[in-house]
Amino acid sequence: MDGWPFWKRLYQRQINRDLDLWVTKGWVTQQNAEAIRRSLESEDGGSRLPLVLSLLGAALLGLAALSFVAANWAEMPKLLRLLILFVSLGAAYGAAIWLYLKKHTGFAEAALLLAALLFGANIMLIAQMYHLASDYTGGLFAWSLGALALAWAAKSRAVLAGSFVLLFIWTGTASLDAGISPHWTYIPAWAAATLLGFRLQWTPSYHLSLLSFFGWLLMGLEGFGNYHWDSGNLLFFGLAIALTVWLKGRLGGALGLRMGRVAEAYGAIVTGILLFALQLDALDFTSEMSWRLVLLAFGAFNVALLFFCVMRRAFTMTGLAGFGALLALTVLPAILTSGETNYLDMTTGMGGILYFAFAIWLIFLGTQSASRFLVNLGFTAFAAEAFYIYAETLGTLLDTALFFALGGILLIAGSWALNRWRKRMLAETGKGEAQ
Template identity: 30%
Template sequence: MFDKTYRQRLEADLAQWEADGVIAPAAAAGIRSALPPLSPGINIAVVVAIVGGLLIAAAFLAFVAAHWTEIARLVRFAILIAGMVVAGGLGAWFANTGRTVLADLCASIGAIVFGAGIALVGQMYHLGSDFAGGMLLWSIGALAAALLTGSRGALAVGLAAACIWTCMRNYDAPVALHLPFVAVWLFAAALAFAWNSRAAAHLVAIAALPWWIATALRFDLDGAQPAFILADGAALLFGAGLAIAAAPSPRALRFGTVLSIYGAFALAVVAVLEVTTVDEVIRFRSAAPAQPLWAVMCGAAGVSLALASARISHRAGEVLAACAIGLVLLAAPIWPASAAGEPWLAYAAILCAMLCLVVSGMLDAVRPRIVAGWLGIAGVIAGITWAVKGSLLGRSAFLAAAGAITVAFATALNRALPRATR
């Protein structure tokens, strides 16, 4: 929850409780005084200043590009260095005057100019055409700037360059896993954790997805199913986020919650991909594994971490979250057994997984998890209904049976639960 939204809701609750006589006015005043001050937001003047600065920077770059061939090499190099120095100097001045947003913007521009400098120096001096290596160098420089300045924008630039780097390495050398990206990602995750920044946590969570996608789409996995490998990645992200959030630390709670949200949505997307692509787009090859051993271990680790989180936090919703992860992963070994016919058991496992995800979010009062589960249910039902393979009559019978079982289960659950908790 964002700080400003939380403060507004808390202020409304305090006013209501004080009016109803639940708390004394002195207690409400004590709560308000105990809260730390809100960080200043971005006002209209700051937005206009950012747009003006970007326009001036774009004009400078356009002017330099128009006369690039006429400028001597040393002068070109000096221009690049001057651009980084000016951006850093302005960022330091804005930081000293308390204008943190503009300081972050200057650090981001400096990181972008650093990347442009790598490309232009390579073009001027005809260096080797290792574009992936250049992206790695750019990522290292941007992450170093983020470490020194605390800039979220520089972190975003560094992670974007690292994602391009790992995708290029996966394309150039698809035989081996590109594990160096994991080290870069862990460094960025450590920064986000140390900053206790929700924005940085979002960036880190998003940056984990391209590596899994690029790895799953490699052409040298001997028939391994991309959807199943992506399911293992979603399971690891979801389970690790839950486990981190269960640690007794507000910093860990914020960071882990963001990771678990992205893991929940990734799990829902993967469930839909399994239904729509495994039989229709990508066929099993003879004697080919559905997924490599390292991916299976990642998925198992995700389930284990989710169960460990449930044990630590004593939250029933996280047990169901672990069940959702396990059921999505269970579809992988079930699918080859039914390759000759309809994979009804796999469909049932995935539907149960998405239902568990919805109930998990409701029990733990985590709205993103509920939304992810509902989107997964809608996508899975649509995939089962409109898949090309098999007859539509058989699919309608399966969906009707699944619906009847679900309604019967809901009726029994409604009678078993106390009236207050229904």
Template identity: 30%
Template sequence: MSQKWLRREGLEWVDKEIITHEQYEKILQLYPEQHRMISFLPIFASILVGLSLLTFVASNWDGMSQITRFVILLITMLGFYSAGFTLYRKGHPWVGQGLLGLGVVTFGASMILIGQMFHLIAYDARVFAIWALAGLGMLYLYRRNFFYFITAVILFTGQVYAMVSFGEASWLILVLTLFGLGIYAWSTLHSLVGWLLSFLLGIQIVFLIFSNDIAWSWLSIIPIGFYAVGLLLEKRSVAGGFLFWSHTFGVIFASVMVFAQSDVRDHTDFLANPIAYMILFLGLLILAVYKSGWEKGKLVPVVLFLPMFYLPFGDLLYLLILFVFSLLLIYYGDQEEHRWKSKMGVILFMYSCFLGYIQLAWDFLDKSLFFLLGGIMLFVIHWLLRRRDRWMTKGGE
């Protein structure tokens, strides 16, 4: 239990007369503060020990027979697993999960090395899918985030390997990510798990679109799709990741369109079928608006998701969208007293100014004048933001 959380919540209990101050002090004594870095030390220690063993084996690999290699790999893997199971069961969860994690890593390394020993050729990323199943087994057996992160790294590595080696994304790895990691993320209270899940899904969908000759403009469905999913899951901690990455992917797509719209608008590989696109887009838009409860603050991101690439002068429209979105973030952040949202709006406004400056002035301005105007613009923005902060501090007087 977090000592910081207990202190904060405990004071509220005292104020509400749920407990007395003396009881509050006694509760704090029952849960002494623990340094989380100290808890991570056994994991780091077990990783270093495991790496030393693997390094020793690798340095002497060429001088061993195949049977010796196979036996060493088997003993190493079983040793990590058995030691991890034993220590975990005896009340040493941090050391235990560190050794079990090394067991998962050794399992995958063993498959790859055995494949090399017997000259087995892989034609897809199934070896990473099997490897990920070992990580998922540990994840659902012990319900520890450590195994979630290990499995996420394996799945992401496998998808990158599939793209680089075979030029196509693996549907199997996407399914394992969606259901294997998704079911765990659905039930956990840790928001970081949701952020990682949504990032992995977003990147893999991008890979699938590029590797299957699908029109690139379908990429713009990812932000509004993630936003709708985030609103659907709003009461769960996993929702935060989908909401965050919907904004991030939306800003990235709009930024690319500011510079690339004129080049790709009429390209057959870019434009999606307008009828199919609009049916899906409007469906997601209606879902997002419905789940937002018509709250203006929740409707703001919809501006960022509008498909302006079908229109002429789409590059300028996307630049305008970035400006409007950033100003709305600042406004509603102030209205809701949400400082993080206001700060992100300010950062995005400066970023939009930078994009517009590059897009509109780079080609025709003398470069010295270009940088001079850029510096003056930043001074003006700084002055305006300082005035805004002083106004907010004085309560708008």
């Protein structure tokens, strides 16, 4: 499998678990399973280290070129400046082509990454040379698109990773400095980078895609206030998106797509964070029609995803009941809101009950679907809620010393009990995999 040693080790662990399950079910013979394991172990994971170092070296070369040119920029004639810029860029492209022809793919990717960095340096320095408008956002946009076009042309994973970073810096500059929020122009470029990650079937790109998307959404929250959305509107809008990502990940996993598990993990984490936030403060809602239409549209789309998940047998009745409840909770404010302003106060204990139910459901969902991640996430959510309730209730009634002493005892006892329960559930998960 192509990739860096860290991702390779994760892949090997996953394939070992899958092979045990496939052998038990009779899909793969024990002899074939051992042959697959030997083929994975025979690949020299350490040989990837020079490639990683070459990528880091390319980045340092790009920074060195920038520093050298910037330090001597004023003394150079304009023609020499242009010559240095274009020759260095052409040399990087030439080196990449030569390395590809020699089948040194990893080092060719390092050369391409260097070319992408030099392309950005050329944009910035030429703009400075000809006293063009100091539009950093526009320069970053051109740099990002150039890097993305190069990633598509060369099918380069290293340049694709750089493109995700550059695109996120671009949208961050537009959102926070230029005040363009939400920065909708980012979405088509992000989608193009995500699509290339799908085509390359590169797992790190899935993480970069989802992290950058949720980061963009977080930076754009303030801008949604321009649509007269209040705190409650924003939270349930985010909850609808997180549930969509979770269901799409669940469906993708059922279809055998590698992206499925990654998307499900991020969707579950963000859903848990937003549900926890429900109990932190009373929420205000405005009955803005745009928000209600968006929320209902997401609700309809999630119902369709839920239907396809059922058709693909992506979860049991426990999963269906839980996702149905989450879907109902998500669209309920859009149905109930009326008048100018509405309030939702979950701080009086209802939010805690809801979150405990969510945590326990996650544990059972993970047990039934043989997902250790969901089991561990459920226990983490349960422990976080228990600690929050302790801090909010007993913390206000006890003095500092007694608060910490009792808290330490409860944490030790609670961690011991939770760990025993967690091990029991993980054991059940292992049995589910073996059946």
